[in-house]
Amino acid sequence: MGGAKPIRVVIVGGGTSGWMTAAALARLLPKRVSLHLIESETIGVIGVGEATLPHIRGFVEKLGIREADFMAWTRGTFKLGIEFRNWGRIGDSYVHPFGTFGRGKGEVDFHHYWTRLRLAGAELPPFEVFSYACMLARANRFDLPSEDPDRLTSTYGYAYQFDALLFAPYLRAIAEGLGARRTEGKVVEVVRDGERGTITAVRLDNGERIEGDLFVDCSGFRSLLLGEALAEPFEDWNHWLPADRAVAMPCRTTTSVTPYTSAIAMPAGWRWRIPLQHRTGNGYVYASAFTSDDEAARALTGAVEGAPLADPRILRFRAGRRRRSWVKNCVAIGLASGFLEPLESTSIYLVQQAITALIELFPDNADSDVERDEFNRLIDLEYDRIRDFLILHYHATTRTDTDFWNYVRTMEVPDSLAEKIELFRRAGRVVKYREGVFLDASWVAVYVGQGILPQGYDPRADVPDADVLMRGMRALQGEIAAAVDRVPEHLRYIDRYCPMAAAA
């Protein structure tokens, strides 16, 4: 095993997922793999995908990348969470922070104490004032978190907002520097073993045949290997997540470069606003069953702040995933494996999780069923949780102003989500995950932010005296506000730490 011949890995696709996979395999399994990536400039990449989750920092670190350098090259900004506007009701606004509420310590989560006081009729400020990350975001300020767990300034994480078209080339340089081979060309045929059905080679439009042992399908929505050649069925979640198109249009930045992404609810979906160093990314994600492309483009154009830098571009997709991501000797990563709309910036996270699972389960034999089954189990878990979390945002609304909002408000949700909502409504309890994405504070932020308030709380929250509790809350609020005041403005921090000029 130790001195075995390297496995020939062929990656089809050079978008974000293709180059993330190539860079990670080249860095972390240099002796186990020989890498060959095929991409077609004529087909191009999807070119969106600018907001991320904090897990991306682990990826950047594992690749040995210097954060400031990476951010300068990708014209990146910091992201402390997502601001949701008009979701529960028109006029509402809340932040889903990458951080805790309260001090993030103790046996009992902060929201139980808050609920106790609320149910007792106390006058309380908005829930988010008790989150350092939320208040930092609202104040447009940024600093790296403290490493001292006793400090309030350690109670958050952060992610990046970057230019999607600059991310893959950055990774390409790393992967090629580590020996990955790249071929420009269009795959026109997938060659399979007649008996076992495994993929043995792909043929390009110039006639070249590229052989391999393990094939990674990063070909985007087309899912050339897994979906087309191996015919793995697509599980369609459109009835729960009806948004199936987006119109995207970058603009000049005229207002704040916020350290957060905004998700602003619209008549038939929602609109993103992602500020980068050199421009602001905008897009309207909508359900084609409830609005037309023209109407969506008009609504986006009318809503964006700065002058457009390109014409509106329509993208089509479908919520769902291939039933299995790894079939025979083919692993699909990225859009080729599935897509959940970008409301919580989960796609690049899913790419990263798939790469991590592939590396941790990297087989001796590319057609090995035990590793494959475990990989598919892990990916299933990730998709199912994210799916429920996304559906929650739509379903937990009181909006009745359009057919779209009436549909999502009244639709049946998966049992797994109905149970989670009920558990929270009864006594503020959140389904626990040992690993993965969206832990307790994320669910609490969305429940409370969209008006699902608990009717009870953890009995341990009864221990402190009510007035002690109230004084503690006021002190915390004051402490957070004072700490936020000491932090630099987001753009000033970027200018010092990772200005795009540094990459020129």
Ligand SMILES: Cc1cc2nc3c(=O)[nH]c(=O)nc-3n(C[C@H](O)[C@H](O)[C@H](O)COP(=O)(O)OP(=O)(O)OC[C@H]3O[C@@H](n4cnc5c(N)ncnc54)[C@H](O)[C@@H]3O)c2cc1C
């Ligand atoms: C509207 C929208 C908004 C999004 N926003 C976010 C976000 O904020 N955050 C986030 O994490 N994700 C987001 N995503 C998802 C994100 O864009 C993708 O997950 C990410 O870009 C990875 O795409 P990919 O590499 O899988 O596919 P693609 O970028 O489509 O790349 C496919 C590659 O395959 C190649 N290819 C295809 N066919 C062939 C062939 N026959 N021969 C050779 N090569 C071929 C193409 O040339 C290309 O290189 C968003 C997606 C959409 C649709």
